Amino acid sequence: MSDLNILKNRPDIIRAMCMHNQRGSVKKVFTIGRYFRKKFGEDVYKVPLSILGFTCPNIDGTVAKGGCTFCLNESFSPNLAKPSKKFYLNPDSSDNPLLEKQLDQVRIQYRETSRRLAGKYGVKKFLAYFQSFTNTYAPIETLKALYEEALRQPGCIGLSIGTRSDSVTEEILDYLAELSETYEIWIEYGIQSIYDETLEAINRGHDSANVRAWIAKSKARGLNVCGHIIFGLPGETEAMMLDTVRESIAWGIDSIKIHPLYVVRNTALAVDYLKGKFTPIDEATYIRLLVESIRMLPPTISVQRVTAGIEDDSLLAPEWCRSKHEQMKHIRAALREAGYIY
Numbered sequence: 001m002s003d004l005n006i007l008k009n010r011p012d013i014i015r016a017m018c019m020h021n022q023r024g025s026v027k028k029v030f031t032i033g034r035y036f037r038k039k040f041g042e043d044v045y046k047v048p049l050s051i052l053g054f055t056c057p058n059i060d061g062t063v064a065k066g067g068c069t070f071c072l073n074e075s076f077s078p079n080l081a082k083p084s085k086k087f088y089l090n091p092d093s094s095d096n097p098l099l100e101k102q103l104d105q106v107r108i109q110y111r112e113t114s115r116r117l118a119g120k121y122g123v124k125k126f127l128a129y130f131q132s133f134t135n136t137y138a139p140i141e142t143l144k145a146l147y148e149e150a151l152r153q154p155g156c157i158g159l160s161i162g163t164r165s166d167s168v169t170e171e172i173l174d175y176l177a178e179l180s181e182t183y184e185i186w187i188e189y190g191i192q193s194i195y196d197e198t199l200e201a202i203n204r205g206h207d208s209a210n211v212r213a214w215i216a217k218s219k220a221r222g223l224n225v226c227g228h229i230i231f232g233l234p235g236e237t238e239a240m241m242l243d244t245v246r247e248s249i250a251w252g253i254d255s256i257k258i259h260p261l262y263v264v265r266n267t268a269l270a271v272d273y274l275k276g277k278f279t280p281i282d283e284a285t286y287i288r289l290l291v292e293s294i295r296m297l298p299p300t301i302s303v304q305r306v307t308a309g310i311e312d313d314s315l316l317a318p319e320w321c322r323s324k325h326e327q328m329k330h331i332r333a334a335l336r337e338a339g340y341i342y
């Protein structure tokens with residue numbers, strides 16, 4: 001089906017798309033897949049890991065309580081908590097009764113996902129992706145044990161570590177820089193917005209200067225940095241969203257993830273939404289801004305994510321974030337119209 005056919009029922013998206021590709025040339029978006037193929041000569045897939053005991057300083061009260069307003073976490077939704085006593089990692093204490101379980105989780109999750117990906121796509125190389133919560137917010141001994149266990153798994157050529165900029169230390173970055181002499185090491189920071197008033201509105205618990213400083217420290221050590229950005233944050237104009245992309249590029253990120261803010265039940269954002277205090281971004285605006293963002297990227301910055309959706313009942317709004325498949329169809333078509341292949 002042609003791209004225009006895909007969009008034939010969505011004149012809003014066609015209208016909203018930025019400048020048509022007037023020269024008629026088609027460029028490939030430099031996706032992370034293309035980055036890996038260029039660097040390693042073959043496909044490399046990320047294996048997401050979710051490790052018990054990790055939490056976030058924005059949830060445990062260290063910098064704030066409740067977490068980001070859009071984050072579904074136990075402090076806002078106590079029903080999620082298990083009735084028994086729970087242990088959470090804390091960088092100030094080397095106590096970790098969960099370590100053996102955590103190491104098992106690394107092995108089991110890595111094995112299951114890497115085998116499935118190898119069977120489906122024939123991939124042989126992987127990055128262990130420490131994804132859930134704040135994956136540097138733990139005693140350094142625990143981090144070293146978990147990261148090194150991941151690196152011992154078959155086919156694992158490196159790590160990607162999702163975290164907050166207020167939860168890394170010079171010691172952690174020095175250690176990651178040492179690993180990066182042998183392995184492919186990425187650190188993923190939530191930037192979300194460069195505007196402090198927005199970061200306050202979402203209860204982020206740190207300001208934009210903090211993100212900028214730790215990206216600079218990571219880059220100074222030669223680490224690969226991926227920045228996460230959200231479009232449609234409360235109170236943000238289109239110009240503010242594009243400013244965040246522009247500024248993140250200037251900060252030296254190597255890769256970018258962008259997604260729309262959607263409302264999940266049992267979050268602070270859901271309360272605002274239900275009171276009429278928050279309106280989610282519409283699909284046409286999101287896609288137009290995304291295409292503009294991709295136009296802004298220099299050819300060295302790879303793209304790791306262009307949207308996000310959630311297909312279950314936890315999604316409150318907007319409805320267009322329910323089907324990732326539909327979103328991707330519209331995004332690919334819009335990009336194609338703008339002269340890009342995703």
Ligand code: SF4
Nearest residue numbers: 056058067068071133
């Ligand atoms: S930083 Fe991440 S884990 Fe922590 S509250 Fe915000 S969204 Fe949740």
